[in-house]
Amino acid sequence: MAFALKFHYCLLFIMVLLPALCSADQDPFTGSRATYYGSPDCLGTPTGACGFGEYGRTVYDGNVAGVSRLYRNGTGCGGCYQVRCTVPKLCTDDGVNVVVTDHGEGDHTDFILSPRGFAGLARPNMALDLMAYGVVDIEFRRVSCRYPRSNLNFKVHENSRFPEYLAIVILYQGGQNDITAVDIWQEDYQQWSSMRRAFGAVWDMPNPPSGGLNLRFQVSGSYGRQRWVQLRNVIPGDWKAGVAYESAIQLN
Incomplete structure (x- = not known):
């Protein structure tokens, strides 16, 4: 009985501690604002300030962004961020992961997203309603870029x-x-x-x-x-x- 009780407390401790351990390497979210730019195909642009060319248009299925202070004179190019908006009833919990491919400044924004990236912030069938805002409040954090089928x-x-x-x-x-x-x-x-x-x-x-x-x-x-x-x-x-x-x- 004593062994079973100790095992129960140990299991409970692990269950409480595990979420903290799993999130220990993740950066906290930072509040900011985001907008989007015009694109006929909703993807990125091959003429972005990072110099990526066609790669900068289609990487991550076109979920790309121009950034302002995160650009860091080009050092920020290729970095990945999780971006999620905070408009009630319109935004998903997880948002969208984007790759930095360009430099740009909006109305006090850290991110200027491709139309596809901006639409990815919204709940199903809510993209047009969200895009009508033009600029939205967001939270963002740096995340790992994942390219399971590509080396450098x-x-x-x-x-x-x-x-x-x-x-x-x-x-x-x-x-x-x-x-x-x-x-x-x-x-x-x-x-x-x-x-x-x-x-x-x-x-x-x-x-x-x-x-x-x-x-x-x-x-x-x-x-x-x-x-x-x-x-x-x-x-x-x-x-x-x-x-x-x-x-x-x-x-x-």
Whole structure:
């Protein structure tokens, strides 16, 4: 009987503690406002300030956003957020997860959502009623990006000119991670050379090394944890502008 009673109290303790443990790694929600922009297909735009191109239009099924202060001079590009609105009777409990692909400022808003993303805030059959507000109060928090069928991709930006100028943008950036630096290995000098953040998520370098390129990039994750990730021959020596090269890794 005593054993059964202890087991009962232990089970009750676990049941009470488990929700706190499961939510310990989640950021708290922050109050703000959100609006949406016009788009004929309700998706994102390929001309966003992050430089993602077509990826920035369709990633996460077009649930994308331009942000203001969260843009952080491009460091915030590729970050994922859970956004939920607080209009009574119109908003879902979970809201929608969006990817940052652009920079934009509205009427005291942190998010300018794609029409599809904004509609995802609403309960079934309530999207038009919610969109009629134009701007709504929201809560948001940073969440992990999930790309179960994709590893990190290194896309050679369309502005690149082989072989004298290379610009790259990193796609499918998983987890709660920011890319804060990118280096290329210079074999002739036996040292790492820094790429410049040209704009948004685009990194560039004039006169890059020839041959297959070894890259390393600095990742700043949850709670300020930083690390370097190094990849060999991630971009081939005959790279072409506009082509994305998939790596063998994903961040989490």
